[in-house]
Amino acid sequence: MEKLKVAIGCDHAGLQYKEAIMDYLKIREIEFEDLGTYTPESCDYPVIAKKVAEKVANHSANRGILICGTGVGVSIAANKVHGIRAALCGDTYTARVSRAHNNANILCLGSRVIGEHLALDIVDVWLKTGFEGGRHKRRVDMIE
Ligand code: RB5
Numbered sequence: 325m326e327k328l329k330v331a332i333g334c335d336h337a338g339l340q341y342k343e344a345i346m347d348y349l350k351i352r353e354i355e356f357e358d359l360g361t362y363t364p365e366s367c368d369y370p371v372i373a374k375k376v377a378e379k380v381a382n383h384s385a386n387r388g389i390l391i392c393g394t395g396v397g398v399s400i401a402a403n404k405v406h407g408i409r410a411a412l413c414g415d416t417y418t419a420r421v422s423r424a425h426n427n428a429n430i431l432c433l434g435s436r437v438i439g440e441h442l443a444l445d446i447v448d449v450w451l452k453t454g455f456e457g458g459r460h461k462r463r464v465d466m467i468e
């Protein structure tokens with residue numbers, strides 16, 4: 325499997341989840357870069373989503389993780405960056421198939437929607453699952 329380098333970011337609503345996910349990444353010795361936000365002060369999720377998405381799009385990182393209250397705002401914003409396939413996941417099945425079939429390169433999570441332990445399970449599955457290619461590659465290429 326490719327060596328993972330994760331760009332991670334959140335808004336104020338996702339700060340606690342981002343910290344829990346970074347603890348998970350440290351334990352598993354997965355390299356990551358934290359692009360903020362760093363304090364509980366209210367901030368604008370499009371700014372952080374763009375930073376993470378650009379890191380992935382320019383291959384400074386090969387995966388991204390974004391967290392906001394619903395996961396919706398960061399996924400809409402990240403998907404504006406060319407080459408980004410951001411998947412908002414609230415269950416482990418969607419997380420697995422977003423990698424296997426859609427080759428999602430950013431995982432989006434909603435901290436006000438799912439529990440922290442489920443979020444960590446989703447991260448675990450999403451990072452471990454590879455793209456299946458084949459007929460799925462043809463479809464992903466059509467998006468590009
Ligand atoms: C912040 O209050 C909230 O709007 C944001 O975290 C996110 O849910 C937006 O989609």
